[in-house]
Amino acid sequence: MVKSGWGLPITTTMRILMFGWEFPPFNSGGLGVACLGLTRALTSRGMDVTFVMPKKLPVESAFAKILFADSVEYSVEEISGKSIRTIGISSTITPYTSRSGKVTLSNGTVVDANIYGEDLLGQVLRYSLQAGEIAKSEECDVIYAHDWLSFGAGIEAKRITGRPLIAHVHATEVDRCGGIDGVNPVVFELEKLGMQTADRVIAVSQLTKDIIVKYYGIDPNKIVVVHNGIDETTMPKALPGIASLRALKASGYSIVLFLGRITLQKGPDYFLKAAARVLQQNKKVIFVISGSGDMDRSVMEMSAALGIGQNVLFTGFLQGDDRTMAYAVADLFVMPSVSEPFGITPLEAMRLGTPVLISKQSGVSEVVFHALKVDFWDTDEMANKILAVIEHPMLHATLSDYAQNEALSITWDRAAQNVDRIIREVSESGVQ
Amino acid sequence: MKALCFYFQVHQPYRVKKYRVFDIGHDTEYFNDRSETDLNNRRIVEKVARKSYIPATSLLLKLLQRHPEMHVSFSFSGIALEQLEQYVPEALDLFKRVIDTGQVEVLGETYYHSLSFFYSQPEFERQVAKHRELVRRLFGVWPRTFRNTELSYRNDLAHWADKNGYETILAEGWDPVLGWRSPNYVYKPVGANRIKLLLKNYKLSDDVAFRFSSQDWAEWPLTSEKFGAWLGEAPGDTVNLFMDYETFGEHQWEDTGIFHFLEALPQEVAKNPGITFMTPSEVSRSFDTKDEIDMPDIVTWADTDRDLSAWTGNPLQRAAIDAVYALEDGVLLANDGRILEDWRRMQTSDHFYYMCTKYANDGDVHAYFSPYESPYDAYIAYMNALSDLRLRVERAK
Incomplete structure (x- = not known):
């Protein structure tokens, strides 16, 4: 690092060419939120970030006119005089694959995005080629790619520019498929190639790092764990709970909330098994399932088969204020994920003072202390803890109070400090 | 000397x-x-x-x-x-x-x-x-x-x-x-x-x-x-x-x-x-x-505070210790040796120490000395067992 005459380090502005695939408000899940939070925090630390993404957006969107144009630059927002420039590339690829091919965006639109279609490699190749073109014209110090779909772009940009590449892993195919067995080999190989090519890999949790080492064979020494954060800009505001659920509470019911995609990875079936166990003990509990996904139907059928249909409510996909109101009304938020690389939703719930019960198979469980934790498969223990929160008001009150404070301390700013350091390290060490 | x-x-x-x-x-x-x-x-x-x-x-x-x-x-x-x-x-x-x-x-x-x-x-x-x-x-x-x-x-x-x-x-x-x-x-x-x-x-x-x-x-x-x-x-x-x-x-x-x-x-x-x-x-x-x-207030040898806060510093600890002593009359009336013995074992200070949520340097010591994964797990196990004891006390009346 360059030293000034007074011995103080001069922090040179680093230019980051960042590849992702979604950015709020056009996001279908936590990845877009994470990209926004990290990018914003890096920018406020003085980094110059250009965010590139492939997207296909519904034409009725208010932002459509700027996002549909290939390789057209536009400014999203100004932060401390620094701008995040976002470059859009038209594509039909979306991050959350599902066997039905349906993906719900955060604006509520369901789009068909079957990545198991024949065009997968074509899409990735196209994004990579476009990335190469952008890299030729964009001056940058470090290339940065978020997750598998942008790894191709990151690899190509590295090849063209000779700049070092950081691969940030928010989720792996192994997580999405609930194990190594069901993985899509093309996605898996692309993830592996991206991480092998990268000069440094950032994993959102130790859990994710372990998976990367175990299944992808990546050298643990080049993987750094940086936990996600939450900040004012990505945080839901305080709102009253959903009115109908408040009415149920008024008549003596407790509300237990699941909120997430209804897919194998998120463990909605374990949630229902725990619910059935709770209801054997206490009938005055309503289990709310918010979200949609390829297990929608089987989860509804399962709730009927368990004979607990009367106590299980499905809200469908919730966003914005509705989502906040669901957190707010809940006595307990449960995240029973089978494999959750990080998991931002518990932090959102905690921020609103809602106690959380999270699976130990989640990255977020590595950073939060004031949460109940359980192995996703131990539905008896899940039920035991749900009942404890419902039946011991002091436990609810203490968790609520302490969790709210704790959530405030888990910030993107803290994450960006680590990422900042990693960017400077790879930039200084140059490219092999 | x-x-x-x-x-x-x-x-x-x-x-x-x-x-x-x-x-x-x-x-x-x-x-x-x-x-x-x-x-x-x-x-x-x-x-x-x-x-x-x-x-x-x-x-x-x-x-x-x-x-x-x-x-x-x-x-x-x-x-x-x-x-x-x-x-x-x-x-x-x-x-x-x-x-x-x-x-x-x-x-x-x-x-x-x-x-x-x-x-x-x-x-x-x-x-x-x-x-x-x-x-x-x-x-x-x-x-x-x-x-x-x-x-x-x-x-x-x-x-x-x-x-x-x-x-x-x-x-x-x-x-x-x-x-x-x-x-x-x-x-x-x-x-x-x-x-x-x-x-x-x-x-x-x-x-x-x-x-x-x-x-x-x-x-x-x-x-x-x-x-x-x-x-x-x-x-x-x-x-x-x-x-x-x-x-x-x-x-x-x-x-x-x-x-x-x-x-x-x-x-x-x-x-x-x-x-x-x-x-x-x-x-x-x-x-x-x-x-x-002159020590009008409780002094202990624990933590940097040297008070009882490691045992009764948070609302969970106070709820638990109050709950166990609230059983005293019932336990004595029950006149059952096993109930008395279990009630007394539940009074051991360690139970409340495991529920401590103090962070920082002291928190490390608590984590080292706790057999539970978290203070919340300690509280849940304790309160469940105490509920059973309360049930036994009531049945013995």
Whole structure:
């Protein structure tokens, strides 16, 4: 690092060419939120970030006119005089694959995005080629790619520019498929190639790092764990709970909330098994399932088969204020994920003072202390803890109070400090 | 003449197993975990005996025989002795032999290592009496010095001990209480008649108990030569070194050199003319009081706060401890030995310590000493077991 005459380090502005695939408000899940939070925090630390993404957006969107144009630059927002420039590339690829091919965006639109279609490699190749073109014209110090779909772009940009590449892993195919067995080999190989090519890999949790080492064979020494954060800009505001659920509470019911995609990875079936166990003990509990996904139907059928249909409510996909109101009304938020690389939703719930019960198979469980934790498969223990929160008001009150404070301390700013350091390290060490 | 006064604490709780809400009404065994975790009381007692009680006490026995001038004191919780008697009789025999040397004083405390003094004085007195009886049965001695759970102390505890015939009572030598005064003298508790107060020299005690193996510490490694010299230099009438006995071999593992340190200490102490090993009672009889000490609020030896906040600092801890003492009348009315015994085991201070949510440096210590994955898990298991106990109390009416 360059030293000034007074011995103080001069922090040179680093230019980051960042590849992702979604950015709020056009996001279908936590990845877009994470990209926004990290990018914003890096920018406020003085980094110059250009965010590139492939997207296909519904034409009725208010932002459509700027996002549909290939390789057209536009400014999203100004932060401390620094701008995040976002470059859009038209594509039909979306991050959350599902066997039905349906993906719900955060604006509520369901789009068909079957990545198991024949065009997968074509899409990735196209994004990579476009990335190469952008890299030729964009001056940058470090290339940065978020997750598998942008790894191709990151690899190509590295090849063209000779700049070092950081691969940030928010989720792996192994997580999405609930194990190594069901993985899509093309996605898996692309993830592996991206991480092998990268000069440094950032994993959102130790859990994710372990998976990367175990299944992808990546050298643990080049993987750094940086936990996600939450900040004012990505945080839901305080709102009253959903009115109908408040009415149920008024008549003596407790509300237990699941909120997430209804897919194998998120463990909605374990949630229902725990619910059935709770209801054997206490009938005055309503289990709310918010979200949609390829297990929608089987989860509804399962709730009927368990004979607990009367106590299980499905809200469908919730966003914005509705989502906040669901957190707010809940006595307990449960995240029973089978494999959750990080998991931002518990932090959102905690921020609103809602106690959380999270699976130990989640990255977020590595950073939060004031949460109940359980192995996703131990539905008896899940039920035991749900009942404890419902039946011991002091436990609810203490968790609520302490969790709210704790959530405030888990910030993107803290994450960006680590990422900042990693960017400077790879930039200084140059490219092999 | 200057005294060197060692007091070692021996205690093991009955940890509550992962008692689930579904067990209430079906399972009255709260402490019988048989897993390979630290909730298995037998497993822990065997482990601590192997690492600490047996090697440390074998060494101490040798030292006491080799150095007839060496005197030390012990305080054992009743439930620790009970578990040793049941699980590791070899360790209990060693303690008996050590006490039989006549160079060791045994202190009085509550049988269940409880905070009952602050919640129910009648129950406190019953536990002290039960403890006294056990000490008499096992060791044939009668405690003349009192120390309360976690060295917790308040003026009225000294008054109680005074009235009940104890000659000496122990407390933390905490600076905000002492002001300019040194812990290295004998004091008179304010308002007491005969009883004398000995104060822990926490700096020198913690040099051994906490810092011994800390490589970040400027004085590391702590040799017995160095420590012996510090003891010689310490001003005052007495240096009171109070610590957990598990320091030897459990908190400080054998490979830190803690046993070598202990073994060489008597000869290093002997290099200082005028230093004499004494038990608390001997210190009490040998020196006049220098001043009165007033402790209207509870002082303990724990954490950086030296209060009860490690046990009753958060709402969960207070809810739990209030709930257990709220059962007292029902338990006594039930007149059922097993219910009484379980209720008393549930009063052991460790249960509440495991529910501590204090962060930072103190939090680390709590995590190290807790067999639960989180304070919340500790609370849930405890409250579920207590619900079952309440049910039994109600059924017995």
